[in-house]
Amino acid sequence: MATARTPVTPLPASGVLMSLADTAAAIRSGGFLSIAADEALLRQLPQGHWLAGSIPYFMGQGGGETTRDQLFVTALPVHGAAPRLCWYNQHNLSQIALDAPAHGLTVLIVPAFSEVHSLYAREAPGYEDMYMKPIVGWIAGVHLDDLGRAAPVVANGQTLSFRQDQALAIHIPLPETLYPRIEILNLFQPGPGDEITFPSTGFSAQECFVNGRLVNLAQYLVEQGVDTRLPLVADYSGAMINVSFKAVDAAAGHVDFYAPVFDDVVYRIAQPVPDYSQAFAGALPPDAHGASWSCNCILNYLYGELEGQRTGPITGPMTFGEIAYQLLNQTMVYVSLEAL
Structure with missing residues (x-):
């Protein structure tokens, strides 16, 4: 008599937590990757096609988790032309949308508390071509126990360079048959109180x-x-x-x-949210399981007590800020690639 098999849950397309060895193997396979992890782990990675930011908080495939021992890895889409990594400082940050491909997706990682963080937050909505080119990303951070002692970093895997004062973007060309749909999931609504x-x-x-x-x-x-x-x-x-x-x-x-x-x-x-985990799961549309990239906010993780909890099928780093064109807070951002 055949033994019934337990159904295998597919790994989320938006990324998974991996060991250092498995992450290094994924890098050596040649793909383009977005990585989030504690800085000490990032500095042990081999050279390759990756960009990364420091953070130890995640919504992993097993639920919310704080770890300095694993890395969150997302495979970035490559369809034809190779993606391009670009550093941005306070002098060229305003060019980010102009540098983006005519049809594609840009993923941006910005170190928290830096000048580029402040500049992007204040001025990005007015950048030329902003909102005409899909741009998402997140703000790199540190373990909350290390605030004031460690600085967030962003890393370029192609050169193995680390920066505390510059942002790093990967500009990803896409074929005309694919469209990157950016979704913002905000649990909060304005309360009935004062203006x-x-x-x-x-x-x-x-x-x-x-x-x-x-x-x-x-x-x-x-x-x-x-x-x-x-x-x-x-x-x-x-x-x-x-x-x-x-x-x-x-x-x-x-x-x-x-x-x-x-x-x-x-x-x-804002009006209060009684159950963050349930609210996220209930607010996600049925096709959210196919999201190819995502991030969520460290404040949702903390205030919503999401450690060990899930936010529907979406995984990603829990960050010091989220980017969907402009800087956001206490928000989930995810991207789905849709066929046109």
């Missing part, structure tokens, strides 16, 4: 307007008992975009954010 606007654009604020009245933001947050795990949310032409709170210093009357607030946008505090 908040800011007198200037930036990563920090002291004053803001609440329903048109000038107040100190830090004092307002404390007086209202705002749960700052919930982001500010704004409606950008139908897309809900978050700005997450980094720190609130009530004594100094100062608030820092993980992304800039803009002076021409109306924000509200």
